[in-house]
Structures are given as structure tokens and as C-alpha cells.
Amino acid sequence: xxxxxxxxxxxxxxxxxxxxxxxxxxxxxxxxxxxxxxxxxxxxxxxxxxxxxxxxxxxxxxxxxxxxxxxxxxxxxxxxxxxxxxxxxxxxxxxxxxxxxxxxxxxxxxxxxx
Amino acid sequence: xxxxxxxxxxxxxxxxxxxxxxxxxxxxxxxxxxxxxxxxxxxxxxxxxxxxxxxxxxxxxxxxxxxxxxxxxxxxxxxxxxxxxxxxxxxxxxxxxxxxxxxxxxxxxxxxxxxxxxxxxxxxxxxxxxxxxxxxxxxxxxxxxxxxxxxxxxxxxxxxxxxxxxxxxxxxxxxxxxxxxx
Ligand SMILES: [Zn+2]
Numbered sequence: 001x002x003x004x005x006x007x008x009x010x011x012x013x014x015x016x017x018x019x020x021x022x023x024x025x026x027x028x029x030x031x032x033x034x035x036x037x038x039x040x041x042x043x044x045x046x047x048x049x050x051x052x053x054x055x056x057x058x059x060x061x062x063x064x065x066x067x068x069x070x071x072x073x074x075x076x077x078x079x080x081x082x083x084x085x086x087x088x089x090x091x092x093x094x095x096x097x098x099x100x101x102x103x104x105x106x107x108x109x110x111x112x113x114x
Numbered sequence: 115x116x117x118x119x120x121x122x123x124x125x126x127x128x129x130x131x132x133x134x135x136x137x138x139x140x141x142x143x144x145x146x147x148x149x150x151x152x153x154x155x156x157x158x159x160x161x162x163x164x165x166x167x168x169x170x171x172x173x174x175x176x177x178x179x180x181x182x183x184x185x186x187x188x189x190x191x192x193x194x195x196x197x198x199x200x201x202x203x204x205x206x207x208x209x210x211x212x213x214x215x216x217x218x219x220x221x222x223x224x225x226x227x228x229x230x231x232x233x234x235x236x237x238x239x240x241x242x243x244x245x246x247x248x249x250x251x252x253x254x255x256x257x258x259x260x261x262x263x264x265x266x267x268x269x270x271x272x273x274x275x276x277x278x279x280x281x282x283x284x285x286x287x288x289x290x291x292x293x294x295x296x
Contacts, residue, residue, distance in 0.1 A: 009170045014238030016255050062255045064185035
């Protein structure tokens, strides 16, 4: 069982109390009426699915109820940091190497092997 | 045809537990789900007659009335004497949300030398005295349901759950209490 640090409860709690909330730091375009459908789809639907470090929203839904952000490694599931919603991304270069840019999508790995 | 609705205790007739962890249904109480910002805390504390706690996992108690910290702007108030908590909160002339949940919740009391073990059989929350001393409270999970655990004594816990889940909570706790006695 994973233990996740809640920055509002100020302690580690069982993963059973939490709900994943998708990528963090997704900024809504300020000119949303002007952008193309493709640009809107990029903002609204498409996520990077990185192998390695990812910044995500989590909700302590069965605890204090608060949304917060956390940095997790998608391979090892290790949590590197949790921080309150609204706070900037922490600098994790000292504890975590840069994320691999390669994204293993179906198209990338299987798309040409018809 | 019945002339009036009869109030039925959700856990009426339930009994269980073991010599090391007694499991009993708590008596009726009034309850309030309270939400308010930091600037409203002192006025609401005055109106409710106890200091609303502002630190995680802490509570305040006075004459059978308890205020449990659930989140940074959320409290569960319980009055074992049945006071009208919403009316009391309304006396504070500050922005807040107060919902009477007296009949939404019920509670199971677990006490005994192995009360914490009985609860831990179904909940991942750390109940060891160092991190969950007397007066500590937390919303967490018990099996498949959400509960609020409140430590009222060294060996006494109050487990608040939703009324319709009460038989499930009681069954799990009674089973945990039996296992704790083996
Ligand atoms: Zn929390």
C-alpha cells in the first residue's frame, strides 16, 4: 500500500483515502474563443503520459477533502513531493533525473508494424 | 394508519464484540456539518461554545459537545445532549455553511484493551497513541465506507458513519473485535 503525504493533513496517509485527479498545472488558455479546434483539443484532451516524473493532482477525498499536487515517478510509483494547490512546481532536479522524453504510445511502438 | 412517524435507531438491537473490544451503538446525538473560512472561526467558536480546532486531527470538547477537525475549513460537530447546533451557529453573524446531519450519521462505540486493534482490522488509519492520542479525530475509510474516527479515551473510540452503512460498519467492527480477542 502506498503512503501519500497530504500537505493539508501534514502527514502520510494510506492511498485508500486518495483519488487521482489527472495532470497538474494544465493552464486554461486565456483566449479560448480565438483558438482553433486543434489547439483546444491539445489543451483539453491530450496529455504527455511521461515515463518517469509526472506532476499530478490528487484529492484526499476520504480525509480532509482537499485537492493538492504531487510529483510521482510513473515507473517506480515513488512520490517525490506533495504541495498545496496553487503552489508552483517544486524543483526536483536534485532528487530526480530529467524525465525521458520518449513516450511509448501505441502509435509509436506498434503503429508501423502492420 | 399510523398517526405519527416513529423514530427507529439505525442500530437498534445490534450487539457484538468481545471481552477485549466492546462494540455498542452510540445513543442519539445532534450533528452539524460546518464549513467556514479562517476569518469566521472565532465568531463561530463563540456561538457554539467551544474553540473550533484549526490543526489537523484535533478536536475540542465541552459538556458532551465535540468539534472535530475534518479539513482546513470543515468540522463535524456532535452534541450528545441533542442541542440545536444549526441554530447556535446561526447566531454567529459571519459567512458559513451549516447543515444538520443528525440523522445522516450514527456512531458505533468501540472500547476495550484491544479497541484500536478491532478498528485496525478494517481501517488503514494509524491509531497508535503517539500519532492518534486521546482527542484525535480523522476522516478515513473502514472497509468500503467512509467514517470519522474519534478517540475519546485511551481505550475508547467513536466511529461515525452514515446511517445506511451502519449495519456494515457494526458488522465489520464486531468481527474485528472477535478476531482481536483470539
Ligand atoms: Zn488531507
